[in-house]
Amino acid sequence: xxxxxxxxxxxxxxxxxxxxxxxxxxxxxxxxxxxxxxxxxxxxxxxxxxxxxxxxxxxxxxxxxxxxxxxxxxxxxxxxxxxxxxxxxxxxxxxxxxxxxxxxxxxxxxxxxxxxxxxxxxxxxxxxxxxxxxxxxxxxxxxxxxxxxxxxxxxxxxxxxxxxxxxxxxxxxxxxxxxxxxxxxxxxxxxxxxxxxxxxxxxxxxxxxxxxxxxxxxxxxxxxxxxxxxxxxxxxxxxxxxxxxxxxxxxxxxxxxxxx
Numbered sequence: 001x002x003x004x005x006x007x008x009x010x011x012x013x014x015x016x017x018x019x020x021x022x023x024x025x026x027x028x029x030x031x032x033x034x035x036x037x038x039x040x041x042x043x044x045x046x047x048x049x050x051x052x053x054x055x056x057x058x059x060x061x062x063x064x065x066x067x068x069x070x071x072x073x074x075x076x077x078x079x080x081x082x083x084x085x086x087x088x089x090x091x092x093x094x095x096x097x098x099x100x101x102x103x104x105x106x107x108x109x110x111x112x113x114x115x116x117x118x119x120x121x122x123x124x125x126x127x128x129x130x131x132x133x134x135x136x137x138x139x140x141x142x143x144x145x146x147x148x149x150x151x152x153x154x155x156x157x158x159x160x161x162x163x164x165x166x167x168x169x170x171x172x173x174x175x176x177x178x179x180x181x182x183x184x185x186x187x188x189x190x191x192x193x194x195x196x197x198x199x200x201x202x203x204x205x206x207x208x209x210x211x212x213x214x215x216x217x218x219x220x221x222x223x224x225x226x227x228x229x230x231x232x233x234x235x236x237x238x239x240x241x242x243x244x245x246x247x248x249x250x251x252x253x254x255x256x257x258x259x260x
Contacts, residue, residue: 046072051090054087054115060111062114065115066115069083084112088149092105113151116148116154117155120158133163135163136184136188137164138150138165139167141191144190149222160244162247172202176209180210186215186218187217191219191230194223197230204235218246219231219238220239220240
């Protein structure tokens with residue numbers, strides 16, 4: 001048998017069309033993009049998908065998007081705590097850069113809120129059986145506009161086993177009425193800017209004056225000041241952006257008042 005008649009060795013790539021190499025390179029590139037991790041530790045492909053979904057001009061279905069995200073093996077915690085806030089930040093950047101208008105930002109934020117609600121409704125509640133039940137009230141005070149952040153916080157609290165109510169932009173009279181009726185164990189007040197600290201401080205005083213035994217008061221949000229400064233200026237019990245920390249302080253107080 002002549003050498004010309006021998007079978008081509010395994011793996012030989014003789015006469016392979018150029019477009020095959022191009023296609024293979026594109027596939028590899030797409031797969032690499034899908035696995036790329038952002039600076040926040042998020043999968044960039046998933047984050048990009050969320051941004052497209054909330055900005056889509058078509059019908060938005062929170063449960064369908066949630067199912068897609070879970071298809072990427074994302075936990076409810078990751079969706080609510082990481083991907084929703086990251087998507088919201090991107091919407092804010094797009095608005096500042098005039099890539100989207102105010103209406104699109106508003107619609108996108110509302111869609112993210114509906115996604116948080118859908119995810120929270122199906123979340124696994126993670127708390128110790130021996131932990132006392134905590135009634136929490138999340139307050140977005142007057143002059144603040146962080147409704148989505150408050151929704152994310154409420155979702156985190158519910159997953160910790162808290163019974164959560166929300167107060168949006170209520171005047172002090174309405175807030176006092178709510179506090180007297182609901183008697184929360186924990187009140188969490190959002191604060192985004194130094195300029196709104198007066199409103200937060202006044203809200204804290206309303207909460208303290210609503211009961212002879214006021215609830216645990218936590219302040220958190222996007223404010224860019226040291227915790228010690230916010231603690232002093234706002235007169236809160238704890239300053240944190242971590243729901244578990246606020247709940248832990250509250251639970252400790254409840255247990256100290258009701259020792260076993």
